[in-house]
Amino acid sequence: MNNKILLSGNEAMGEAAIRAGCRFYAGYPITPQNELTAYMAKRMHQEKRIFIQAESELAAINMVFGASSTGARAMTSSSSPGISLKQEGISYMAGTQLPAVIINVMRGGPGLGNISSSQSDYFQSTRGGGHGDYFTPTLAPASAQEAAELTMLSFDMADYYRTPVLILADAIIGQMMEPLILPQKSTFTKKLAAKSWALTGADKRAPNIVRSLFLGEGMLQAHNEMLRKKWETIKNNEQRHEAYKTEDARYLIIAYGSQARIAIDVIDSLRKQNIKAGLFRPVSLWPYPEKALRQISKKIKKVFVVEQSLGQMIEDVRLSLPGEEIHFFGKAGGGIPTVEEIIKFVKRNY
Numbered sequence: 001m002n003n004k005i006l007l008s009g010n011e012a013m014g015e016a017a018i019r020a021g022c023r024f025y026a027g028y029p030i031t032p033q034n035e036l037t038a039y040m041a042k043r044m045h046q047e048k049r050i051f052i053q054a055e056s057e058l059a060a061i062n063m064v065f066g067a068s069s070t071g072a073r074a075m076t077s078s079s080s081p082g083i084s085l086k087q088e089g090i091s092y093m094a095g096t097q098l099p100a101v102i103i104n105v106m107r108g109g110p111g112l113g114n115i116s117s118s119q120s121d122y123f124q125s126t127r128g129g130g131h132g133d134y135f136t137p138t139l140a141p142a143s144a145q146e147a148a149e150l151t152m153l154s155f156d157m158a159d160y161y162r163t164p165v166l167i168l169a170d171a172i173i174g175q176m177m178e179p180l181i182l183p184q185k186s187t188f189t190k191k192l193a194a195k196s197w198a199l200t201g202a203d204k205r206a207p208n209i210v211r212s213l214f215l216g217e218g219m220l221q222a223h224n225e226m227l228r229k230k231w232e233t234i235k236n237n238e239q240r241h242e243a244y245k246t247e248d249a250r251y252l253i254i255a256y257g258s259q260a261r262i263a264i265d266v267i268d269s270l271r272k273q274n275i276k277a278g279l280f281r282p283v284s285l286w287p288y289p290e291k292a293l294r295q296i297s298k299k300i301k302k303v304f305v306v307e308q309s310l311g312q313m314i315e316d317v318r319l320s321l322p323g324e325e326i327h328f329f330g331k332a333g334g335g336i337p338t339v340e341e342i343i344k345f346v347k348r349n350y
Contacts, residue, residue: 004179009169012144013103014039015182016151017075018047022101024067024074026052026060030082031115032171033105037077057082061089061102068098069210071198073155077103079171080121081112083129090164091130094227095212097197099158101151102136103167105174108334116334117171119257122312125168126286133224135231137238138166138285140256144178149187150283156188159195161234168285170308172258172336234287241289242281245271246296249278251350254293254317255306256282259337263306266342275350285313290320297321304346306330306337 007015014036017025025044027037037053044051050067054060060076067074078086083104093100104125108118125138137157141147147169154165199208214220242260245267246252255263260281270277280296282289297303303321305314307330314328329345331337 002181004181006177006179007144008035008175008177009141009144009147009173010035010105010175011039012148012180012182013077013151013167013169014043016148017101017155018043019182019184020152020155020186021073022049022075022155023072024050024064025076026054026063027076027078028054028057028060028082030079032107032117032174033077033079033103035175036103036105057085058089061086064100065089065093065098068093068100069096069199071195071200073159075101075103077105079105079107080109080118083121083124087124087130090136091128091132091134092212093164094128094134094136095132096210097162098164098210099162100164101154101158101167102164103151103169106168106170108332114334115171117258117308117336118332118334119170119259119308120310120312120332121168122285122307122309125166126288126316134227135234135286136164136166137161137234137287138168139240140168140283140285141173142257142260142281143173143180144176145180147173148180149183152183152186153188156186156192157238159192160188160190161230162197163230163234168257170257238284239287239289239291240283241292242283243292243296244279244281246278246280249276250299250301251275251277251304251346252280252297252300252302253277253304253306253346254280254282254313256285256313259306259308262337262339263342265339266346269339269343270346275347277346282313288316288320290316293317293320297324302327302350304329304349306342308332308336
């Protein structure tokens with residue numbers, strides 16, 4: 001029998017990583033994800049695995065690079081400005097096809113900003129974030145339960161596609177405590193192959209080379225074309241979403257993470273006023289679940305996008321629904337849209 005336990009979102013992601021077989025964690029303290037680093041410090045020691053508090057975010061991501069190149073399941077976590085510092089290493093890992101899980105518990109920005117919740121790292125996560133042509137699969141939990149489930153899923157996705165995978169949470173999801181049932185296994189159904197590419201010693205096989213430097217004529221172009229085909233495969237296979245009361249909806253609210261939680265209360269309140277609203281919640285931010293959104297939107301009169309930012313996900317909504325009338329409501333810098341504010345916004349524009 002599975003019993004519920006009380007954990008914060010940060011702790012839930014840490015325990016899920018342990019259960020997913022994470023062998024190496026390197027990180028550097030930053031609010032609001034410090035509970036995750038502290039949890040990993042305790043649990044990795046208990047499991048006789050490797051935990052390192054690195055001297056910087058740059059050091060942490062390069063340690064993860066090294067651990068992953070040996071075939072170990074590796075993870076790091078940080079918050080917004082810390083993830084910015086890791087972007088060079090993430091680009092190297094995408095170029096060398098090294099799997100890892102990278103958790104971002106977002107805070108306000110730009111710059112050092114503040115430690116309040118935010119969703120302003122959407123562009124950074126879904127557009128690669130670093131230099132070069134690449135994408136990083138990005139999953140956005142809306143609860144502690146889902147934070148655990150998506151973390152476990154991310155390790156399998158990372159290994160299967162040989163790519164860094166990001167969990168994009170926010171301070172609300174990371175720090176609030178909820179009862180949850182810890183997942184026993186990932187929901188990923190594809191069979192994982194042995195890591196024949198890993199640097200495990202070449203005494204009984206030909207040497208492996210892990211690199212992203214290709215100087216010969218046409219070599220980088222060929223490599224990037226191979227990566228492009230992989231991104232297309234991920235885009236086709238890994239679109240995830242959740243819908244709430246969309247069957248008869250005429251007005252669609254699109255939100256992710258903590259803002260989707262708020263949007264559910266908005267929809268319930270609007271329906272009591274005979275306004276048929278529904279929620280579309282992208283779970284995968286990249287690849288964006290455009291196919292499902294287009295299907296749901298066929299009977300929708302107006303679309304409303306709610307974000308804890310100045311408007312970033314709305315660009316993917318526009319790309320998914322060209323020509324649709326889309327209204328945006330958001331707050332940046334740690335401001336949190338309230339149920340009442342969103343209701344007034346919808347009623348003013350519907």
